[in-house]
Amino acid sequence: MSGYVQLAGGERWHFRDLKCLLAAATPLRSGDVLAGVAACSDTERVAAQMALADLPLKAFLNEAVIPYESDEVSRLILDNHDASAFALVSHMTVGDFRNWLLSDECTEENLKTISTGLMPEMAAAVSKIMRLQDLVLVSQKIRVKTAFRNTMGLKGRMSTRLQPNSPTDSVSAIAASVLDGLMYGNGDAMIGINPATDSLSAIGQLLEMLDSVVGSYSIPTQTCVLTHITSTIELINRGKPVDLVFQSIAGTEAANSSFGVSLSLLEEGREAAMGLKRGTVGNNVMYFETGQGSALSAGAHHGLDQQTCEARAYAVARHYDPFLVNTVVGFIGPEYLYNGKQIIRAGLEDHFCGKLLGVPMGCDICYTNHAEADQDDMDTLLTLLGASGVNFIMGIPGADDIMLNYQSTSFHDALYARKVLGLRPAPEFERWLNDMGIMQIKRGALTVSQSLPAPFSRAVLAATAEAGQ
Amino acid sequence: MNRDHRFLSGGVTSDPWDNLKRLTAARVALGRAGTSLPTSAHLEFQLAHAGARDAVHSTLDADRLADQIRAKGLSCFVGNSAAAGRAEYLQRPDLGRTLDEATIKSLSDWHQEEGAPKFDLSIVIADGLSARAVRDHSLPMLANLITLAEKESWSLSPVVIIRQGRVAIGDEIGSQLAARMVVLMIGERPGLSSPDSLGVYFTFEPKSGLRDDSRNCISNIRPEGLSHALASHKLAGLLRGANERRLSGVQLKDDSELVTVDSDIADIGNFLALADIREHYASES
Incomplete structure (x- = not known):
């Protein structure tokens, strides 16, 4: 049989x-x-x-879960499988693999070596037989380092994407959230806006706005306005200051197609941004967002479970040497992840699978108001991901995104995790915070300034005068 | 700046950029206890979340709403989607999009008894993700719609109220009642500051299985968002346009003048990059 x-x-x-x-x-x-x-x-x-x-792990090489002929993600996975990297674990079963990952023999160096030999389905499979503590323990062995204007993924570091969204794309509202976040030591992963509009000219203005902020204060960070990759390519052609190219991606060709993207389009976007050479310490230019359930939501899951689909999205991501990959874990809603328990497990699975495959994983630790979840669940996932060595999390004023109507992690939350787990911002950004007199970390103690640095103070005064106080 | 005023009370440090609060509805300048949320900001968030949760789990008093609609001289049906309760509704969007068998039977029995009439417009009201939004905003929106239908001489089917309903269920009802157009009012997913937001969806020639791109949507109907009057004005424009062009969805554009949400928050531009600040900073560093 x-x-x-x-x-x-x-x-x-x-x-x-x-x-x-x-x-x-x-x-x-x-x-x-x-x-x-x-x-x-x-x-x-x-x-x-x-x-x-x-x-046996080898079984995954012999039975494609979505046929090679009908799916370009399957072809990407199998064509790029590195048999020599796989050799170290090729004799193992999935159960052996779990034991080995947990063992002291399995070092950071081993994990780096095997990552290109692992298929996403192997990572997904082993994660399914791991408890949360297993996912944390193995994840924290793995460092995935990337760079643009600063360095992500170093040991003992945890960065944040400052997300200053405004429902009307009000530039001064965005600037207020940016200043708020910077003063709380947030924004080293990027300052990234989800625009309310898809108008190219409006997005171009937001790109210029963020670029001028980063330029005015010489902030060692990168910016992004999250719009469809075809729009970003067009904005690059128009000479707009694009640091990172954003795109939502998924683990099947049909789901990517529902997002209006293909593997070749992703390559086109990457090449366009690489050509700008805007990075100073590195040139990882892609920023991907993913999330369990996206393939099913597009009717493009081929009968595959949502976590295996998600792991396949990381195989797509790693092909483009991304700066950051973000699993937006609780955004999709309770029909995919019903409650805090499911969201927490999914966040840790995603982070583990991504890291095992060599992807610079971060997580938007989040939930919507119709999910059975609350701030306590987010605190739990934040603490566990901090312990796992997550590359970055989100920083949103008061955890309340007033444009996307969901709750994520706040600037305060990031400082909680940094204090409790002894995590620091990216080194370049930490120096900037220190030079600006915003935040200091001395002998492990994190202190935040009680006053605005002079240039910010002038900006706030100017804003107050402008607003007619 | 005076150092003392930053201490509001024991242990809480306020942020010396309080003035920026007037530029945004985002939760900026919350202050801090250590580096954590001060008690007041924490509890304000909890209250907002509780309001949104209560809205999601609020129950629509469909019988009362039906009585109020009948008092306007309209006939009214109350029915259910195939989702048995809130937990199933939240996890099975497919069930929320279809009618339960009893509702299908009562609608089709009525339609046959009446001699299979055709209607210009069916109005459906569903609880969606906020029964509170439906309770607060569906009746005034309905009144405006009735006025419009009278002005345009459109025949109206009975109003149908659906418990545990999702957007697409309007199309099935419109098709059951042989309506040329269907308008569905539904409670939207609550945000922290919007537990009572109503959405209105509209389909020309509704039938089961249509996709999102066949419908038009007017969102964020609530006092702090789009007013009943503005929303009704936009809806009237869409309905007239659809009636003329015999279509709805992405091909039907909203031709009403750009209606934006009234905002008392001014956009003063990028105050962080004003030229004098840049120069100042450049000379310092």
């Missing part, structure tokens, strides 16, 4: 193919139930996990 058979709980369980086995082995989440691919009982789920643990 084809497929996979497992005896568990006095019953004999059958899983039709690798895709079904992966889906049934996935810890419970609403999106897999919605897709009709979840295990029907807790016992079936553990039976699938047992069968998965016995599966």
Whole structure:
């Protein structure tokens, strides 16, 4: 009989193919139930996990979960598989692989070596049989370093994307949030706006605005206005100051197509930004956002569980040497991740799978008001991701994004994690904060200034005068 | 700047850029206790979240709303989607998009008994993600719609109120009642500062299975967003345009003059990069 058979709980369980086995082995989440691919009982789920643990890693090379012929992401994964990098773990089962990852023999160097030999489905598979502490323990062994105007991913560092969104793209509202964030030591991963408009001229103005702020105060950071990659390419052609090229991506060709992108378009965007040579300490120019459930939401999941689809998105991402990849974990809503428990696990899985595959992972630790989640859940995920060595998180005034109507992490939250876990900003940015007199870290103690540095103070006075006080 | 005023009370440091609060509705200059949120800012956030959560889990008093609609001289049906309760509704959007069997039967029985009439317009009201928005804003919007229908001599089907409904359910109802156009009013996903936001969706020649690009949407209808009057004005423009051009969705543009949300927050531009500041900073460094 084809497929996979497992005896568990006095019953004999059958899983039709690798895709079904992966889906049934996935810890419970609403999106897999919605897709009709979840295990029907807790016992079936553990039976699938047992069968998965016995599966040789090599099996993934022989059975594509989405056929090679019909999906360019499958082709990317298999064509770029590095057999020599895989050699170190090629004899292992998924269960052996988990044991090895957790062992002291498995070093940061080993993990770096094998990353190009790992398929995203292997990473997803092993994560399904790992507990949260396993995901944290292995993740924190891995450093994925990238650079543009500063350096991300160094040991003991955690950066933030300052997200100063405004529902009307008001430039002064954006500037107010930027100043607020900088004064709380946020913004080293980037200052990145989700614009309310898709008008090219308005987006061009926002790019110029952010560029002038970074230029005026010589801030060692990078900027991004998140719009479709075709718009960004057009803005580059118009001579606008583009640091990072943003795009939402997913793990199947059909889902990417629903986003209006293909692998060749992503390459085109990357080349356009590389040509600008705007990075000073490195030239990683891509910024990708992902999230479990996006393929299902586009009806493009091919019967695959949402976490395996998500891991495949990281295989797409790593092909373009991104500066940062952001899993926007709780944004998609309760039909994919129902509650705090599901969001927390998904955030840690995503971070682990991304890091294992060599992707500079960050996380938008977030939720919407119709999910069964709250600030306590975000604190839990933030603390666990901080302990995992996440490259960056979000920084939003008061955790409340007034443009996208969801809750993420605040500037204050980042300082909490930095204090409790001894994490520092990117080194270039930390020097700038220190030189500006905004924030100091001495002998592990973080202190924030009580007064504005002179140039900011003048800006606030000017704004006050301008606003007619 | 005077150092003392930064201490509001024991342990709380205020931010010396309080003035920027007038430039944005974002939660800036919250101050800090150590580097954490001060108690007042923390509890204000919790209150806003509680309001949004309560809106999501609020129950629509459909019978009361139906009585209020009948009092306007309209007939009214109350029905349910296929989602059994809030938890199922939140996890199974597919069920919220379809009617339950009892509702399908009562609508089709009524339609047959009446001799299968055709209507110009069906109005559907669904709780969506905020029953509170429906409670607060659906009746005034309905009154404006009735006035419009009278002016245009459009025939109106009975109003249908749906519990646990999603946007696409309007199309199924419009199709059941043989309506040429359907308008669906629905509670939108609450934001922290918008627990009561109503959305209005409109489809020409509704039928089950249409996609989002076949519909037009007017969003953010609430006192602090788009007023009932402005929203009704936009909707009237869309309905007249659709009626003339016999289509809805992406091909139908909103021709009403650009209506933006009234805002008492001025945009004074990028005060962080005013030339004199740049020069000042350049000379210092």
